[in-house]
Amino acid sequence: MPEALTPRAAEALLRPLKKRTTTLRAMLEYLHETGRGANIIGNDEAKVTGICLDSRAVLPGDLYVAAPGARFHGAQFAAAAAQAGAAAILTDIEGEAAASALGLPVLLAGDVREVVGELAALVYGTDEDCPELFGLTGTNGKTTTSYMIRSVLRALGRETGLVGTIEISAGQTPIPSILTTPEAPQLHGLMARMRELGVTSATMEVSSHSLSYRRVDGLRFAVSGFTNLTQDHLDLHGSMQEYFATKAALFDLERSDLAVLTVDDDWGRAMAAQATAEVWTLATTATATHADADWVVANVHPAGLGHRFELHGPEEQVITAVTGLPGDFNVSNAALAVVMVLASGVELRQLQAALDAANPLTVQVPGRMQVIAESPAAIVDFAHNPDALTRALGSVRPTEPGSKVIVVFGATGERDATKRPIMGAVAARHADVVIVTDDDPHSEDPARIREAVAAGARAEILANGLGAEVHEIHPRAAAIAAAAAMAGEHDTILVAGRGHEVFQEVMGVNLELDDRRELRRALLANGFHTLEPASDSFDPADEG
Numbered sequence: 001m002p003e004a005l006t007p008r009a010a011e012a013l014l015r016p017l018k019k020r021t022t023t024l025r026a027m028l029e030y031l032h033e034t035g036r037g038a039n040i041i042g043n044d045e046a047k048v049t050g051i052c053l054d055s056r057a058v059l060p061g062d063l064y065v066a067a068p069g070a071r072f073h074g075a076q077f078a079a080a081a082a083q084a085g086a087a088a089i090l091t092d093i094e095g096e097a098a099a100s101a102l103g104l105p106v107l108l109a110g111d112v113r114e115v116v117g118e119l120a121a122l123v124y125g126t127d128e129d130c131p132e133l134f135g136l137t138g139t140n141g142k143t144t145t146s147y148m149i150r151s152v153l154r155a156l157g158r159e160t161g162l163v164g165t166i167e168i169s170a171g172q173t174p175i176p177s178i179l180t181t182p183e184a185p186q187l188h189g190l191m192a193r194m195r196e197l198g199v200t201s202a203t204m205e206v207s208s209h210s211l212s213y214r215r216v217d218g219l220r221f222a223v224s225g226f227t228n229l230t231q232d233h234l235d236l237h238g239s240m241q242e243y244f245a246t247k248a249a250l251f252d253l254e255r256s257d258l259a260v261l262t263v264d265d266d267w268g269r270a271m272a273a274q275a276t277a278e279v280w281t282l283a284t285t286a287t288a289t290h291a292d293a294d295w296v297v298a299n300v301h302p303a304g305l306g307h308r309f310e311l312h313g314p315e316e317q318v319i320t321a322v323t324g325l326p327g328d329f330n331v332s333n334a335a336l337a338v339v340m341v342l343a344s345g346v347e348l349r350q351l352q353a354a355l356d357a358a359n360p361l362t363v364q365v366p367g368r369m370q371v372i373a374e375s376p377a378a379i380v381d382f383a384h385n386p387d388a389l390t391r392a393l394g395s396v397r398p399t400e401p402g403s404k405v406i407v408v409f410g411a412t413g414e415r416d417a418t419k420r421p422i423m424g425a426v427a428a429r430h431a432d433v434v435i436v437t438d439d440d441p442h443s444e445d446p447a448r449i450r451e452a453v454a455a456g457a458r459a460e461i462l463a464n465g466l467g468a469e470v471h472e473i474h475p476r477a478a479a480i481a482a483a484a485a486m487a488g489e490h491d492t493i494l495v496a497g498r499g500h501e502v503f504q505e506v507m508g509v510n511l512e513l514d515d516r517r518e519l520r521r522a523l524l525a526n527g528f529h530t531l532e533p534a535s536d537s538f539d540p541a542d543e544g
C-alpha cells in the first residue's frame with residue numbers, strides 16, 4: 001500500500017508557499033460588514049497566516065477552526081491545535097469555554113461552518129486572486145468529466161489544476177485525495193498555491209457532501225456543470241428532493257457565473273428551471289423532447305473503444321469529437337466537458353483545432369471503464385450505485401452469440417443501505433453470472449451487506465424468470481479470480497465498485513487491494529492476454 005502522508009505533511013502541500021498575514025480584527029470587520037454577529041475574546045490584533053479545520057493538520061500560525069460535527073465538537077481538540085502552534089481559535093458558543101481556557105485569542109461566530117469559507121478566502125487572498133474554476137456536480141460522471149475538461153484545457157495550452165476523488169494537483173506532483181471535495185480552508189489554500197505555481201484554470205468535483213457542509217463557500221465558479229441525478233447518498237440527504245436541492249445550490253448566481261446543465265431527464269430540466277446563474281442546456285440523448293436544448297449531441301458512432309459524436313449548438317455550430325472510454329454515458333461526459341470549455345469563452349474554431357490535433361477526450365481515467373483485456377473483454381469500473389451499474393453493464397454486452405456477461409460487485413458499508421437490493425436486481429437483469437462480493441464494507445459486517453445485495457438479485461430472478469446465476473464469493477480477490485476462471489474468450493467481465501482504490505476497509509482494517517492488478521493477475525493465470533496499464537495519468541496505485 002502507498003505510504004500515506006501524515007495530515008500535517010499533506011496539509012503543507014495544500015498551502016501557498018508565500019505566507020500572508022491577516023488579523024483577527026480584519027476578520028471581525030469582514031463578518032460585521034457582511035451582517036454576521038461575531039466578537040473576539042483576547043487580543044484582536046492577533047495575526048494568523050493559515051486556517052485549518054483539523055487539529056491533526058494545524059501548522060504554526062494557523063487559525064484553528066473548532067466546528068461542531070456529528071461525532072465531536074472541534075473544541076475538544078483545541079488544546080492539541082494550540083500545542084501544534086495555532087495562533088487563534090475560531091469557534092461558536094458551544095466551543096467558547098474550552099477554547100478561551102487555553103489563553104489563545106478566540107474569534108466567536110454564530111455558525112462556524114457558515115463563515116469559514118469566506119474567512120479562508122480572506123486569509124489566503126483567494127477573494128482577489130483565484131484560478132478560473134470549472135465545478136462539476138451530479139451523481140455520476142464528475143471525475144470522468146473533470147479529467148476530460150483538464151485534458152481539453154491542456155490541449156489548449158493552459159496550466160491546469162485538479163481537485164477530485166482520485167487526486168489533487170495544484171500544478172505540481174499530484175497527491176492522492178482523501179475527500180472528493182476537501183474542506184474550505186484546504187480548498188482556498190490550494191487555490192492560492194495554484195496561482196503561485198502559474199495555474200490559470202482548475203477543475204473541481206463538487207460533491208453533495210461539500211455543498212451540505214459548505215466546503216466550497218467563498219469560491220466562485222466561472223463555469224459549473226451538472227451531469228445527472230440518480231439514487232445515491234440518501235443516508236445524508238434523506239430524499240431525492242433534498243439531494244436535488246443540495247446540488248442545485250451550485251448553480252445559484254452567487255456561486256457560479258454560468259451553468260451548463262445536462263437536461264436528459266426531469267431532474268436536469270428542474271435544475272435548469274431553478275438555476276439563477278446564466279444557463280446553457282445540453283441534451284446528450286437525442287430525442288425530440290430534448291431538441292430545444294441549447295446544445296444537442298447527434299450522430300454518435302462507435303470509434304475504437306469509445307465513440308465519435310457531434311455537438312450541435314444554438315447558432316448552427318457543429319463540433320466533432322472522439323471519446324476513448326467505453327460506454328455511451330462517456331459521450332454525455334465528453335459533451336459536457338466540451339460545452340463547459342466553450343462556455344468559459346474559448347472560441348469554437350480554436351477548440352475544434354485542439355480536439356482534432358490532440359484527441360484530448362480519449363484520456364484514460366483510473367478505474368473508470370478501464371479496459372484490462374480485450375479477449376475476454378475485462379473492464380474495471382467505479383460503478384457503485386444503481387444507475388452507474390445499469391449504464392456500465394448496458395455498455396458491455398458482447399455481440400458473439402452464446403457469450404456471457406460476468407459481473408463482480410458489492411455495496412459499500414455505512415452508506416445508503418437501500419441501494420443494496422436494487423444493485424443486486426440491476427446485476428441480475430443485465431448479467432448472466434452475478435458474483436456478489438465485498439466493496440469497502442467499512443465497519444459493517446460484510447456478510448450482511450452481501451446477503452442484502454444477493455437477495456435483491458435472487459428476488460429479481462424469481463419475479464421475472466431470469467436465467468442469471470448468483471454466487472456470493474469473498475474476499476474480493478477470490479471473487480475476481482473466480483470470474484476470470486469462469487470466462488471464455490468471447491465473454492465480458494465487469495469488476496464494478498471501488499476499482500481505482502488501492503485498499504478496502506473491512507471491519508475497521510485497511511486491506512491492500514487493487515481490482516485492476518487482481519484482474520490482470522487472474523486473467524494471466526487463466527492463459528489470457530492483458531493490456532499494458534496506461535502511463536499517461538496519475539494513478540494512486542503507482543504511488544509509494
Ligand SMILES: CC(=O)N[C@H]1[C@@H](OP(=O)(O)OP(=O)(O)OC[C@H]2O[C@@H](n3ccc(=O)[nH]c3=O)[C@H](O)[C@@H]2O)O[C@H](CO)[C@@H](O)[C@@H]1O[C@H](C)C(=O)N[C@@H](C)C(=O)N[C@H](CCC(=O)O)C(=O)O
Binds near residue numbers: 068070
Ligand atoms: C459526513 C461527512 O462528510 N462528515 C465530514 C465532517 O464530519 P463531522 O462534521 O461530523 O466531524 P467530526 O468527525 O464530528 O469532527 C468534528 C470536528 O473535529 C475535528 N477534529 C476531529 C478529530 C481530531 O482529532 N481533530 C479535529 O480537529 C474535525 O476536523 C471536525 O471539524 O467533517 C469532517 C472534517 O472535515 C470530515 O472528515 C467528515 O467526512 C467524513 C470522513 C466522510 O467520510 N465524508 C464523506 C462521506 C464525504 O464527504 N464524501 C464526499 C463524496 C461523496 C461521494 O460522492 O461519494 C466527499 O466530498 O468526499
Ligand SMILES: Nc1ncnc2c1ncn2[C@@H]1O[C@H](COP(=O)(O)OP(=O)(O)OP(=O)(O)O)[C@@H](O)[C@H]1O
Binds near residue numbers: 382
Ligand atoms: N454520465 C454518466 N451517467 C451515468 N453513469 C455514469 C456517467 N459517467 C460515469 N458513470 C458511471 O459512474 C461511475 C463513476 O464515474 P465517475 O467517477 O466519473 O463519477 P463521480 O460522479 O465522480 O463519482 P464519485 O464522486 O463517486 O467518484 C463510472 O465508473 C461509471 O460506471
